[in-house]
Amino acid sequence: MTALDPTEMTPIVNRIKRAQGQLAGVLRMLEAGRDCEDVVTQLAAASRALDRAGFAIVASGLRQCIVEGDGPDSIDTKKMEKLFLSLA
Template sequence: MQLDPDQMTPVINRIKRAQGQLAGVLRLLEEGRDCEDVVTQLAAVSKALDRAGFAIVASGLQQCLAAGDGDIDSLDVKKMEKLFLSLA
């Protein structure tokens, strides 16, 4: 399944924000900042990436349903399950 670039704009923006947050985590580590600050920022990066991943999978699922005229039997359920679980 191909991703629609127009639908991916918010996902791309989220990943770019996460990239900036990750750079911030590196900076905190290099500065020897408090463990709590580092872990808090790292958790924010992780959550942002998870949300981007779920948005990508949801978009793919939506495309599969549209392509199959809503026929759930036409979906590769195992493949979609594997994608979702890879984010868990």
């Protein structure tokens, strides 16, 4: 897989920063003894944000492999499968 293009990563970095803020919120909620439902809701939102960021990174890498490589046949499908499954 090729290196990620930093200019394409800006929205993904923003999503991860948002998830980081959500996780900090979860910690504060736990330390304050907040309601279980509120904590789990916030934690689920952070988890979804991280999942979406991961899939966006893999999709960007796949797109770069197709564009910069020798087309679809040059993609290591086993490696791509492993990346997708690591997010599942």
